[in-house]
Amino acid sequence: MTNNLNLGDSNNQQANHVFVFLEIFAREGGIQSYVKDIFRAYLGLEAGYQAEVFLLRDNPDCLNPFECDRLKFNYFQNKSPQMGRVTMAGALFKYLLQKRPQRVFCGHIRLAVLIQTLCQPLGIPYTILTYGKEVWHPLTRREQRALAVAKDIWTISRYSRDQACAANRIEPHKVKMLPCAIDGDQFTPGAKSAELLIKYGLADSKVIMTVARLWSGDIYKGVDVTIRALPKILQAFPEVKYLVIGRGDDQPRLAQLAQDLGVSDRVVFAGFVPTEQLIAHYHLADAYIMPSQEGFGIVYLEAMACGIPVLSGDNDGSADPLQDGKVGWQVPHRDPEAVAAACIEILQGEDQRCHGQWLREQAIANFGQAALQRQLLSLLES
Secondary structure: OOOOOOOOOOOOOOOOEEEEEOOOOOOOOHHHHHHHHHHHHHHOOOOOOOEEEEEOOOOOOOOOOOOEOOEEEEEOOOOOHHHHHHHHHHHHHHHHHHHOOOEEEEOOHHHHHHHHHHHHHHOOOEEEEOOOHHHOOOOOHHHHHHHHHOOEEEEOOHHHHHHHHHHHOOOHHHEEEOOOOEOOOOOOOOOOOHHHHHHHOOOOOEEEEEEOOOOHHHHHHOHHHHHHHHHHHHHHOOOEEEEEEEOOOOHHHHHHHHHHOOOHHHEEEEEOOOHHHHHHHHOOOOEEEEOOOOOOOHHHHHHHHOOOOEEEEOOOHHHOOOHHHOOOEEEOOOOHHHHHHHHHHHHHOOOHHHOHHHHHHHHHHHHEHHHHHHHHHHHHHO
16 A cells, blocks of 8 residues: 655645545546546645545556646555555545545545545535436435435436436435546547558448446447338448447447348457547547447547447437437437437538537537536535
8 A cells, every 4th residue: 555645744724625436547447537627626626625546546656647746646545555545545534534634535436435524524525526327226325324414416317317216315415527528629620540540341331339337237328229221321322331439249249230130241340449549439420329328428529529329328428428309319229220320421521410519519618528528516615
């Protein structure tokens, strides 16, 4: 176990806030990406905002671009998870007792009981950050109590709020929105890469694309539904190919489905693509198709920021990035006929929702880094 907390440093300015997370840098994922966006927004606020960050599973060797005078990180990774938790709890309690920060932000429901136990007796308000499925089912009584006692709860979408409230008897007014953000400087429109067109055999094709984990537990992503929609799509656009980016144990089933439907030559499984190469792959797409059930769906924003029209499910958190259908197509997520019909509309290109520059402007105006920073500031001051 290592940590860099130095309570004895008299030069340490009192932090306004404390953030406590399971992990940010030890692994990649939706929650980790979301937290990094929050840190970027936090550092964009005026200098008066300072915070101490406690990380249960990270260590100082992790690449951390956010370490600075205004965000100080404390690491508690330990070979014994229980010992790491006990050590972090002790250091956090000492910090809260001595420094009395204005508010504590609990970064995962699994830490909520600990945060309540430490903060409530000291009269320090705390906020619980939620993301998606981790709070969509009935939690333990102690976790529900921690949610009830919290000053407020932040989440990424209206759908995620509604699911959590229904499962855990949370008052909806207590839940505030802090949506995911898109980096408009990173995700930009661009020409199709000749090299990638050759690599995937996509020359002279209209390309529909999905970026998703292909795990058997993630069937809700809708890759199988899109494959089932292909025969009808091909009747209208015989040059269509379906580029699937991602990996997982469900790929053999999906490949067999494509073969059974006679469209295996139209489906390209690209496998895993690193983040730094993902933008060039978005540029290959004429439409981004993912009839899913998402807590939010950052991939839709990534596609729109690249000027690519999008299709999502009609009963999930994607209603927020798609602005209730204003900037994209929403269809019943397990309905191949609806997916095919909407996909044909997109490829015809006559709808305003197909206009790349307009799509990009909408995505960045509502979900860019500046929008996230404004929303974060509003929540911190409320």
